[in-house]
Amino acid sequence: MKKVGVAILGLGVVGGGTYKILTGHRQNYMNAHCVDIVVESVLETNRERALACGVEEGKLASNISEICSNPEVDIVVETIGGVEPAKSYVLAALNAGKSVVTSNKELYCKYGHELEKAAKHNHVGLFYEATCVGGVPVIRALLDNLQGNNITSIIGIINGTTNYILTKMTNEGKSYADVLKEAQSLGYAESDPTSDVEGYDATYKLSILSGICFNKKIPYSNIYREGISNLSPVDIAYGKKLGYVIKLLAIGKDSSKGVEVRVHPAFVRTSHPLASVNDNYNAVYITGDSVGDVMFYGKGAGAMPTGSAIVGDVIYCATHTQHRYSTFNNTQSAAPDTKFVTNFESAYYLRFLAADKAGELAKITAILGKYGISVAKVVQDNEDGCKTEVNLILVTHYTREANIKKAVAAIGKDLADTAVEAVIRVI
Amino acid sequence: MKKVGVAILGLGVVGGGTYKILTGHRQNYMNAHCVDIVVESVLETNRERALACGVEEGKLASNISEICSNPEVDIVVETIGGVEPAKSYVLAALNAGKSVVTSNKELYCKYGHELEKAAKHNHVGLFYEATCVGGVPVIRALLDNLQGNNITSIIGIINGTTNYILTKMTNEGKSYADVLKEAQSLGYAESDPTSDVEGYDATYKLSILSGICFNKKIPYSNIYREGISNLSPVDIAYGKKLGYVIKLLAIGKDSSKGVEVRVHPAFVRTSHPLASVNDNYNAVYITGDSVGDVMFYGKGAGAMPTGSAIVGDVIYCATHTQHRYSTFNNTQSAAPDTKFVTNFESAYYLRFLAADKAGELAKITAILGKYGISVAKVVQDNEDGCKTEVNLILVTHYTREANIKKAVAAIGKDLADTAVEAVIRVI
Numbered sequence: 001m002k003k004v005g006v007a008i009l010g011l012g013v014v015g016g017g018t019y020k021i022l023t024g025h026r027q028n029y030m031n032a033h034c035v036d037i038v039v040e041s042v043l044e045t046n047r048e049r050a051l052a053c054g055v056e057e058g059k060l061a062s063n064i065s066e067i068c069s070n071p072e073v074d075i076v077v078e079t080i081g082g083v084e085p086a087k088s089y090v091l092a093a094l095n096a097g098k099s100v101v102t103s104n105k106e107l108y109c110k111y112g113h114e115l116e117k118a119a120k121h122n123h124v125g126l127f128y129e130a131t132c133v134g135g136v137p138v139i140r141a142l143l144d145n146l147q148g149n150n151i152t153s154i155i156g157i158i159n160g161t162t163n164y165i166l167t168k169m170t171n172e173g174k175s176y177a178d179v180l181k182e183a184q185s186l187g188y189a190e191s192d193p194t195s196d197v198e199g200y201d202a203t204y205k206l207s208i209l210s211g212i213c214f215n216k217k218i219p220y221s222n223i224y225r226e227g228i229s230n231l232s233p234v235d236i237a238y239g240k241k242l243g244y245v246i247k248l249l250a251i252g253k254d255s256s257k258g259v260e261v262r263v264h265p266a267f268v269r270t271s272h273p274l275a276s277v278n279d280n281y282n283a284v285y286i287t288g289d290s291v292g293d294v295m296f297y298g299k300g301a302g303a304m305p306t307g308s309a310i311v312g313d314v315i316y317c318a319t320h321t322q323h324r325y326s327t328f329n330n331t332q333s334a335a336p337d338t339k340f341v342t343n344f345e346s347a348y349y350l351r352f353l354a355a356d357k358a359g360e361l362a363k364i365t366a367i368l369g370k371y372g373i374s375v376a377k378v379v380q381d382n383e384d385g386c387k388t389e390v391n392l393i394l395v396t397h398y399t400r401e402a403n404i405k406k407a408v409a410a411i412g413k414d415l416a417d418t419a420v421e422a423v424i425r426v427i
Numbered sequence: 428m429k430k431v432g433v434a435i436l437g438l439g440v441v442g443g444g445t446y447k448i449l450t451g452h453r454q455n456y457m458n459a460h461c462v463d464i465v466v467e468s469v470l471e472t473n474r475e476r477a478l479a480c481g482v483e484e485g486k487l488a489s490n491i492s493e494i495c496s497n498p499e500v501d502i503v504v505e506t507i508g509g510v511e512p513a514k515s516y517v518l519a520a521l522n523a524g525k526s527v528v529t530s531n532k533e534l535y536c537k538y539g540h541e542l543e544k545a546a547k548h549n550h551v552g553l554f555y556e557a558t559c560v561g562g563v564p565v566i567r568a569l570l571d572n573l574q575g576n577n578i579t580s581i582i583g584i585i586n587g588t589t590n591y592i593l594t595k596m597t598n599e600g601k602s603y604a605d606v607l608k609e610a611q612s613l614g615y616a617e618s619d620p621t622s623d624v625e626g627y628d629a630t631y632k633l634s635i636l637s638g639i640c641f642n643k644k645i646p647y648s649n650i651y652r653e654g655i656s657n658l659s660p661v662d663i664a665y666g667k668k669l670g671y672v673i674k675l676l677a678i679g680k681d682s683s684k685g686v687e688v689r690v691h692p693a694f695v696r697t698s699h700p701l702a703s704v705n706d707n708y709n710a711v712y713i714t715g716d717s718v719g720d721v722m723f724y725g726k727g728a729g730a731m732p733t734g735s736a737i738v739g740d741v742i743y744c745a746t747h748t749q750h751r752y753s754t755f756n757n758t759q760s761a762a763p764d765t766k767f768v769t770n771f772e773s774a775y776y777l778r779f780l781a782a783d784k785a786g787e788l789a790k791i792t793a794i795l796g797k798y799g800i801s802v803a804k805v806v807q808d809n810e811d812g813c814k815t816e817v818n819l820i821l822v823t824h825y826t827r828e829a830n831i832k833k834a835v836a837a838i839g840k841d842l843a844d845t846a847v848e849a850v851i852r853v854i
Contacts, residue, residue, distance in 0.1 A: 021575055021717050028577065032642045129572060135718035137572030138562075144571070145556060145564030148448055148738030150455065215459045273724060276703060290448050291562035291735035294725035297700060298718060309720035311575030322749050 001030060004318040005040035005072040007061070008079065009089055011050050014103050015079035015096040017303025018310045019053050021216070025311075035318045040072045043089075064089045068096035075125075075317055077310055078102040087111055094118040094126070099323075101313040103130035103306055103406075109204040109220050112211075112326065127313035132205045133158055133282045134304030136298035137312070142286070143324075151213040154252040155427065158205045160280040160301040161189045161196035162228050166236075166265075167278045170245060171271030188280065198227035198265040202250045210252030210261055212326070213286070217334050218252070218261055224248070224342065226264035235351055235422045238393050239267050242377065244349070244426065245275045251427075258339030265314040266427040267349055276312050299397045343402045347426040350408070352392040356416035361392060363415055371407040373399045392418075395426060428457060431745040432467035432499040434488070434525075436516055438477045441530050441557070442469075442506035445737045446480055462745045467499045470516075491516045495523035502552075502744055504737055505529040514538055520843035521553070523543040526750075530557035530733055536631040536647050543752045552750040554740035558586055559632045560709045561734030563725035564739070566770065569639045569713070570751075576715025578640040581679040585632045587614045587707040587728040589611065589675040590654050593663075593692075594705045597672060600660050610819065615707065625654035626690040629677045635680030636711070637688055639753070643681025645679070645688055646760050651769065653691035660776055662849045665820050666694050669804065671776070672702045673854065678854075683765030694776055694853040699756040752817075770829045774803070774853040775777040777835070779819040782844035788819060790842055800826045819845075822853060 006022060008015050022039055029037050043061045046051040052061055063069050064085075067076065076093040078100060086107050090100050095118060108115065108128045119126035128138045129162045133156070138147060141168040142151070157163050161183065168179040180197070183189035207220035228248050236246050244267035253260040268275045273295050277283040282300025287293050299305035334340070354360045366374055377395040397402070404423065412420050435442050449466055451546050456464050467705060470488045471477040477487055488494050491512075494503065503520040505527060507513040513534050517527050522545060529535060544551035546691065556566045558585070569578070584590050588610065595606040607624070610616035622628045634647035660848050663673050670692035671755045680687040695702045702721050704710040709727025726732035761767070781787045792802055804822040823831070831850065839847050 017717075025575060025577070031583070033574065086666070135573075135715075136721055137568040140572055141564040141568060144743050145739040146562075146735065147460065147742050149451060149735055150452070273703065274701065288494055288562075288735065290444075290738070292726045292732055294563055294723070296721070296723060298721035304717045305719055305816075308573065308576055308715065311717070312572040315574050316571050319751075320749055322747055380530045 001036050003036045003038060004074050004354050005038055005272070006075045006077060006314060007041040007043065007067045007070070007073045008039060008077045008080065009043045009064070010066050010080035011042055011044040011053055011055070012079065012081070013303045014306045014310070015044070015077070016053050017307030018077055018079060019055070021304065021307045022314070023054065026294040029315060033319055035315070037318055041070055042068050043067060044344065064092050064185055064246050068092050068098065068172070068203060073098060075099045075101060075314055078104055078193055079103065079302070079310070079315065081106070083107055083110060083249070090115060091118055094122050094124055097122055097124055099125035099127070099317050101127040101130070101310050101317060103310055105131040105201070105204040105208065109207045112208070113332065115344045116325045119323065123323070125323040127317055128208070129313050130306050130309035133284055133296070134298065134300040134302060135308040136271055136282060136284070136296045136300065137142055137309070138209065138284050138296050139212060141296065142209070146286065146288055146291060149290045151286060151288050152254060152260055152309040154213050154284060156206070156209065156248050156250040156276065156284040157247050157274060157282050158284065159196055159202045160282060160299070163277065163282065164188050164280045165197070166228060166248065169231070169233055170236050173237065175233055176229060188288060197229050199225045199248065202248065206250040206252060206261060206263060209284070212250060214254040216261060216338050218259065219332065219334055221308045222261060222334060222340050224262035224264065228265050231265055232422065234391070235349070235424060238351065238379065238391070239349065241349060242379070242395065243270050244268060245270060246276060246424070247274060249427065258341040260341040260344045262344065265424060267424055272370045343400050345398050345400055347398055349405050349422070349424040350394045350396065350420070351422040352411070353389050353419045353421050354392045356388055356390045360415070360418060364394070364411055364418060366416065367410050368396070368407050369381070369395070371403040373403055373407055428461060429465050430463045431501050432501045433502045433504060434468040434470065434494045434497070435504045436470045436491070437505065438471040438480055438482070438505035439467055439506065440730045440735045441503070441737070443480050444734030445504055446482070448731070448734045448738045450481065456742060456823060459654050460742055460746055462742070464741060464745055468494050468497055470494060472509065475841065480511070488755050489653070495519050495525065500743055501524060502526045502528060504741065506737070507531065508533070510534055510537060517542060518545055519780045521549050521551055522843055524549055524551055526552035526744050526770050528554040528557070528737050528744060530737055532558040532628070532631040532635065534803050534825060536634045539635070545756070546750065547752040550750070553752070554744055555635070556740050557733050557736035559636055560711055560723070561725065561727040561729060562735040563709060563711070563723045563727065564635065564736070565711050566639060568723065569587055569636070573713065573718055573721070576717045577714060578715045579681060580703065580714040581636055581640050581711060582770070583636065583677040583700060583711040584631070584674050584704050584709050585711065585727060586623055586629045586675055587709060587726070588620065589706045590704065591615050592624070593655060593675065596658070596660055597663050597667070600664065603656060603658055603662055604768050622850070624656050626652045626675065629675065629690040633677040633679055633688060633690060640679060641681040641686060641763050643686060645686065646759065646761055649688060649761060649767050651689035652690065655692050658692055659849065660778070661818070662851060665778065665806065665818070666776065667742060669806070669822065670697050671695060672697060674701060675850070676854065685768040687768040687771045688722050689771065691852060694851055713810060764836070770827050772827055774825055775823045775831050776851040776853050777821045777823065777847070778837070778849040780816050780846045780848050781819045783815055783817045784844070787842070787845060791819070791821070791838060791845060794837050794841065795821070795823070795834050798830040800830055800834055
């Protein structure tokens with residue numbers, strides 16, 4: 001039976017999960033895939049942690065060179081995360097003739113092109129299914145199943161931490177700050193949650209996914225980004241009444257007008273399949289010109305789901321000899337002919353805190369009208385009649401982002417008795 | 428640029444869609460995949476139909492031999508359906524050294540093993556993503572992404588016609604017969620709908636999918652099968668009140684006790700992701716020991732979605748040289764050591780039409796208790812109090828199929844004033 005040696009760089013959550021799956025299923029893989037996959041080496045600075053995972057002392061490498069020069073190692077799994085030292089290690093492994101499987105979205109998003117070039121040069125494989133949406137197989141589906149389509153749109157809930165926070169805020173009516181604190185104490189959010197809650201993590205993944213979808217280089221820095229930290233339970237509650245749920249969406253669209261890529265919170269109609277994706281589940285909703293709408297759903301993070309994606313790549317790599325190299329993964333710069341649409345179209349939920357006096361709604365809608373914005377729904381919430389200020393909610397028809405910005409600025413400036421409290425896109 | 432020639436056998440709905448996608452995207456595929464995929468030949472007995480699709484007269488083949496001996500043809504797409512002549516044609520193509528892409532679930536389900544052997548013998552590819560769930564990429568996901576998991580369960584809504592009928596019955600309260608008639612007039616159901624509504628189509632697909640999931644030969648004849656034609660709007664309405672929706676499910680489970688494979692209508696809790704899969708959408712919900720729960724959702728049939736799956740396989744085949752051959756696809760017989768669990772466990776919805784007199788419920792529950800069945804919910808529906816007979820609905824806790832059958836038979840036999848109206852499994 002063919003034997004394939006694996007080295008794992010970094011035995012944290014994902015690396016530990018990968019180690020557990022590979023060692024626990026070794027006999028299964030021999031039976032089902034006729035390949036003996038052996039973890040030959042582990043690089044982990046925290047030796048205690050590695051030993052606690054069950055790694056034998058003798059299999060602990062002291063440095064990357066040891067792994068690169070180990071002839072028993074065929075595939076290197078990188079689960080360190082971040083750019084350095086992961087990047088140097090991955091390049092060293094590729095240049096030493098090892099195939100690489102990585103779960104490192106930041107690395108692949110920022111330096112995918114460089115890694116792909118090194119892999120191609122060395123005739124080895126580079127696999128990155130685990131960079132996006134954990135165990136949910138989206139990347140290979142795009143590359144090997146949906147590649148006959150012109151993909152026109154991808155809409156994803158691709159960050160588990162924010163989806164957990166928003167689900168909690170929605171179900172329990174709690175504030176962002178309170179739920180974040182809970183999530184941190186449960187280990188669902190980092191002590192510095194910025195990358196998740198401000199949408200950076202989602203832009204890395206959207207850069208990779210939309211690159212594949214549209215066969216174009218989509219630098220993550222070209223992605224419009226807005227996080228969830230300013231969302232208020234008041235708006236989530238009004239959204240619920242209107243038949244919406246709040247999600248942090250990663251949206252990519254491609255048309256003759258150009259590419260539109262953005263990460264921001266948005267209201268989703270409850271009838272949309274994405275609306276029922278809750279807690280730490282993720283989903284990606286893709287529209288192709290032939291296939292129509294497809295959705296992929298599952299756990300987007302965690303030791304075992306992400307480990308599942310890595311092991312899927314490891315087995316594929318171990319049983320296939322032909323490799324492919326992507327040309328669209330380079331976030332240093334987009335191709336000169338790629339046009340990015342920033343003045344995109346959307347419906348908008350607007351909440352104003354307005355003086356409860358005659359004519360205020362008329363003034364607001366007059367300004368909206370001036371910018372060509374027509375209103376689909378109005379809710380004025382002063383049922384008990386005892387407040388001097390009321391929440392005035394308007395949902396617009398589809399309009400351009402720039403128009404909304406101008407109208408909202410004009411309302412803030414011209415109407416002394418009206419404050420703009422929230423602007424949330426609606427899909 | 429590499430040129431790859433394709434022949435299409437059968438230009439019906441799916442073949443027509445495939446032709447349209449391949450010819451319409453030819454330039455895209457050159458740009459994105461560096462391969463020129465050309466439809467070189469079409470075999471279609473209805474010449475009018477082929478010409479109407481835009482096939483040039485000169486590309487219409489007279490018989491399969493012409494295609495097999497055409498050196499310009501590398502890949503043969505089989506979209507005829509049914510066993511013969513599809514089987515002979517596919518074998519002829521494989522033996523002539525052509526790779527084959529098929530959407531023919533009945534053929535692949537019944538003779539997959541024979542076809543795989545012929546493909547292997549001739550060192551050509553055999554692709555069948557389009558046999559299951561249309562454009563939704565499930566087969567490759569199982570083979571290339573989730574193959575590191577022990578898959579414990581697959582639950583699918585994998586027949587579009589029945590899901591359309593059940594969605595209509597649920598939303599509009601209409602009878603099965605009425606909705607079927609509508610579906611037939613719209614072309615959503617065949618004039619002889621047996622294969623769809625009695626669940627045969629779903630057993631073919633479950634045989635293929637569960638074979639891959641469990642890495643075992645699962646003959647379709649080993650699958651328990653029950654169709655939707657006996658479902659009544661009354662039970663669908665009661666189910667709704669209980670928080671259930673009705674679906675035709677294809678269920679496969681694998682455990683130390685054996686393999687459990689069944690196709691039957693079932694109530695699904697509305698909170699389950701499968702509950703919101705409506706109309707002609709399909710979905711497959713898979714549980715693996717590492718990945719947890721994942722779901723794939725999309726259109727399970729139709730010219731373009733199924734064409735998308737075929738074209739995905741064609742491009743993969745055109746750009747990859749290494750082929751793999753399945754050993755688990757042989758429905759002639761299961762392996763001798765495969766145990767099939769027929770006395771499976773489920774919750775059950777039971778509806779009785781009972782005389783509205785004291786003690787009837789006690790008698791029913793006494794008999795259920797005798798067979799070890801405990802009751803989770805009871806609904807007695809005679810609110811207006813003017814009927815002499817009432818609908819008595821009981822939902823049981825998990826119990827064995829055999830116990831329910833015995834209990835229901837005993838109730839039918841022993842209680843003169845109670846008729847068993849419906850037995851529906853609940854997941």
